[in-house]
Amino acid sequence: MPQATKSIYINGVWKASENGKQIDMLAPSNGKKIGAISRGDKADIDKAVFAARSAFEGVWGQMAAVDRGRLLSRLGVKILENIEQLASIEALDTGKPMTLARNDITATARYFEYYGGAADKIHGETIPFLNGYQVMILREPRGVAGHIIPWNYPAQMYGRTIACALAAGNTTVLKPAEEACMSIIRLTELAHEVGVPPGVINLVTGLGEEAGAALSAHNGIDFMSFTGSPEVGTLIQKAAAENHVPCVLELGGKSPQIVFDDANVDEAIRVIIAAIIQNTGQTCSAGSRVLVQRSIFEEFMDALAKRFRSIKVGSHESDLDCGPVISQVQCERVKGFLERARKNGIELIAEGSLDETAVASGFYVTPALLGPVDPASELAQDEVFGPVLAAIPFDDEDDAIAIANGTQFGLIAGVWTESGARQIRMAKRLRVGQVYLNAYGAGGGIELPFGGFKKSGHGREKGFEALKEYTVSKTVVIKH
Ligand code: NAP
Ligand code: MG
Numbered sequence: 220m221p222q223a224t225k226s227i228y229i230n231g232v233w234k235a236s237e238n239g240k241q242i243d244m245l246a247p248s249n250g251k252k253i254g255a256i257s258r259g260d261k262a263d264i265d266k267a268v269f270a271a272r273s274a275f276e277g278v279w280g281q282m283a284a285v286d287r288g289r290l291l292s293r294l295g296v297k298i299l300e301n302i303e304q305l306a307s308i309e310a311l312d313t314g315k316p317m318t319l320a321r322n323d324i325t326a327t328a329r330y331f332e333y334y335g336g337a338a339d340k341i342h343g344e345t346i347p348f349l350n351g352y353q354v355m356i357l358r359e360p361r362g363v364a365g366h367i368i369p370w371n372y373p374a375q376m377y378g379r380t381i382a383c384a385l386a387a388g389n390t391t392v393l394k395p396a397e398e399a400c401m402s403i404i405r406l407t408e409l410a411h412e413v414g415v416p417p418g419v420i421n422l423v424t425g426l427g428e429e430a431g432a433a434l435s436a437h438n439g440i441d442f443m444s445f446t447g448s449p450e451v452g453t454l455i456q457k458a459a460a461e462n463h464v465p466c467v468l469e470l471g472g473k474s475p476q477i478v479f480d481d482a483n484v485d486e487a488i489r490v491i492i493a494a495i496i497q498n499t500g501q502t503c504s505a506g507s508r509v510l511v512q513r514s515i516f517e518e519f520m521d522a523l524a525k526r527f528r529s530i531k532v533g534s535h536e537s538d539l540d541c542g543p544v545i546s547q548v549q550c551e552r553v554k555g556f557l558e559r560a561r562k563n564g565i566e567l568i569a570e571g572s573l574d575e576t577a578v579a580s581g582f583y584v585t586p587a588l589l590g591p592v593d594p595a596s597e598l599a600q601d602e603v604f605g606p607v608l609a610a611i612p613f614d615d616e617d618d619a620i621a622i623a624n625g626t627q628f629g630l631i632a633g634v635w636t637e638s639g640a641r642q643i644r645m646a647k648r649l650r651v652g653q654v655y656l657n658a659y660g661a662g663g664g665i666e667l668p669f670g671g672f673k674k675s676g677h678g679r680e681k682g683f684e685a686l687k688e689y690t691v692s693k694t695v696v697i698k699h
Contacts, residue, residue, distance in 0.1 A: 227257045384444070442689065483637065627674040
């Protein structure tokens with residue numbers, strides 16, 4: 220287990236915060252203290268940005284792309300060699316079931332493998348221009364990238380944003396979420412062990428309003444990557460705008476699963492349930508609305524409810540369908556949505572159940588299926604970030620599109636229909652960054668560009684597309 224009280228890593232050295240303050244870490248499964256991290260602030264961020272700049276102008280900037288790629292690939296291998304330890308840390312720290320934690324660590328390794336392989340395949344182009352001229356478009360790293368990530372998938376987020384930034388030749392300063400960063404500390408130790416040079420990855424643990432705000436407002440960064448809530452996304456973008464620093468923002472969603480009357484119902488139900496209970500609903504791309512064609516609504520709900528009642532919730536160790544949510548605050552937030560829905564007369568169609576390992580001191584909520592839900596109501600509009608599924612009937616394609624696109628979000632969507640022509644029509648009309656036809660989520664999809672429309676954010680993470688975000692073109696004109 221990492222020396223968590225020295226959880227700040229700058230220029231290759233582990234240290235406590237300059238101010239000496241700490242934050243306690245709690246296990247969501249039972250609410251008990253499992254350690255403490257340093258509460259870094261602006262003083263630590265300043266040092267981290269300075270170290271990242273020096274590494275960018277020095278060792279990392281001068282390293283051949285193939286060697287950068289090799290280091291990232293080596294880290295991918297190292298992560299897989301340590302999968303059980305990393306998964307145990309992640310499960311304890313976030314409350315997620317062990318099976319999910321193992322999948323997350325595998326995905327984390329995949330990011331380093333994928334972007335390690337990509338490092339020497341990022342290249343520019345030439346453009347035909349006037350006679351006697353040659354034009355080259357170079358693709359260069361942006362410089363120092365700032366990263367602020369949430370608590371829902373700490374290890375995966377580390378892979379998703381850090382591996383991509385480094386492959387493109389940037390150096391990084393990362394502020395993880397205060398609620399869950401133990402796996403990130405261990406991953407950074409592994410990066411050190413495989414030989415990622417000092418200053419290339421810098422980690423400052425602490426609070427969003429302190430360390431996070433200092434990072435996003437820093438005039439020494441060249442790019443900002445943020446995943447979290449739309450409200451904080453706005454603050455990040457405003458702070459970065461003061462220095463004209465570009466941002467990629469990934470801000471969650473209210474993603475619809477749209478079921479037509481010709482769908483393969485058994486398969487749809489299996490995937491729809493998995494897509495709302497994975498990580499106890501704390502997934503930006505959770506399928507939190509199920510839109511069902513009115514002609515099959517009753518019968519579909521009966522089948523969905525039957526399967527929903529078999530969902531089991533328990534501690535991370537019990538490895539059931541769901542673990543606890545991340546914190547007492549998140550627990551109250553989710554219960555608040557359910558309480559208001561009850562007061563507004565929305566029917567609770569079915570609930571999962573708590574296992575005996577879901578002790579009272581842990582942060583547990585019971586998964587809930589509610590409906591029919593008015594598409595304009597809070598439950599159909601706002602991100603709950605918990606295992607709560609809102610069912611909404613619709614009449615035809617136009618109606619389905621109006622409801623699906625009728626929120627402030629636009630992250631991903633699933634469409635269930637056997638009609639090929641309808642699949643294409645729906646895919647084109649949905650205002651979301653990813654559309655799945657008779658599928659959903661695709662197990663992380665490291666290779667697949669991912670990001671939002673509207674308040675789900677802008678810019679793309681994952682796949683080769685993300686490398687474009689972390690690079691910038693330079694036009695070179697030569698007269699010969
Ligand atoms: P959040 O407040 O947006 O936190 C995300 C990250 O931003 C954390 O590292 C946080 O640090 C940091 N942060 C907070 N305030 C900041 C500020 N003023 N300046 C710079 N950084 C700041 O999200 P949350 O509180 O964890 O969760 C609230 C809601 O956001 C959830 O219920 C959910 O609806 C949504 N959410 C979405 C995603 C997603 O994947 N899209 C992920 C998480 C949450 P600290 O947490 O350490 O303070
Ligand atoms: Mg927070």
